[in-house]
Amino acid sequence: MRKYKYEEVKQAFKERGYELLEKEYVSTRVKMSFRCPIHPNDEQSTTFDNFIRGKTGCNCCSGKKHSIDEVKLEFEKRGYQLLETRYINSLTKLRYRCLKHPDKINMMEFYALLNGNGCPHCYNEKKSKWYSGGKNPNWNGGITTLSMALRESTKNWKYNTLIKYDFRCAVTRERTNDLQIHHSESFAALRDEVLKELNFDKRRNKNDYTDDELQLIYNQLEQKHDEIVGIPLRKHVHQLFHKIYGKKNNTLEQFIEFKTRWDKGEFNEQLELELF
Structure with a gap:
């Protein structure tokens, strides 16, 4: 059984939007107190075993309607x-x-x-600064790579994918706060298709492209995303998929095969080893 470090446990709670109130971690079976930012006056507790399996979270959020x-x-x-x-x-x-x-x-x-x-208007203003370089601190000195910047432009596509799947993992059918959007066609492949179609060579940083070139890349990449399937997956499910199939040249057929293998219980033993 894996022994987690305190910082790993604390980060797991943080990633789901919770504040871990404990100062030390004993084991997956010992209850720990945490606080939800929506209900800061309600101190709650759960075992890390139940928490990482998605069985528990904020009781107020799941069982009580917000006022x-x-x-x-x-x-x-x-x-x-x-x-x-x-x-x-x-x-x-x-x-x-x-x-x-x-x-x-x-x-x-x-x-x-x-x-x-x-706010969509704030988003569009921020997006405009991405195109022009603006005052975005990540722009200065070419610190932000092109790929990192382009991933930001997929935010709306990701949210629309969550709506389509009723905010549930496409594999486990759980509605949790750790969902990630899997590309049925790899992001790198889409990016490279766009650059090839625009006849642009690969340049690592945003400021290696002109403002007009960047806007063309953003617009065409958004169109590409509208044409492919996005798949919401729990974080550990997403990680397992890429561990098995890699991160390059992913296809929808790979996901269908992965889902079939998951449903047959092929990964149960592997998940037990990795989660514990």
């Missing part, structure tokens, strides 16, 4: 004004106003807010 005041507070934390007076559920669109763009009324699900989505 309109809780939802309003989360919007305010991000600089938004919630315009609704009634809250139905996390998948119902809510009207809100960004304080940086007070003349615009936007709509977004509460689940999307909690998962990092925000």
Whole structure:
């Protein structure tokens, strides 16, 4: 059985948006206290065994509907004004106003807010800075590679994929906070297709391209993503897939084969060894 380090356990809670309250880690079977940022007054506990298997999380989030005041507070934390007076559920669109763009009324699900989505006008301004270099600190000196910047442009595609799958892992069917979007055709292959079609050679950094070239790359890459299948997977499932099939030249056929093998229980023993 694997012995986890305290920092690994703490990071696992952090990745799901929780604050681990313990100062030491004993074992996967010992309960540990944690706090959810949405319900900071409710100290909760779980074993790391149940936590990494996705069996437990915030009891308040999973079993109790958010109040309109809780939802309003989360919007305010991000600089938004919630315009609704009634809250139905996390998948119902809510009207809100960004304080940086007070003349615009936007709509977004509460689940999307909690998962990092925000004002589309702020996003477009940020995107514009990516194209031009702007004042984005990652731009200076060519620190950000082209691939890192391009991955940022897939945010909307990823969110639309989550909606399509009802925010569930396509393999385990669990609805958790650690979902990642798997490309049925590898991101690197899509990137290279775009560069080839535009007749651009590969250059490592964004500032090796002109502003016009960058905008062409972004636009065409977004179109490519609209044509392929995105697949939400739990983090450990996604890691297992790439461990088996590698990270280059992935195909939809590979995923279908992986899903079939998973359903047959072929990876059960391997998962037990890796999770423990």
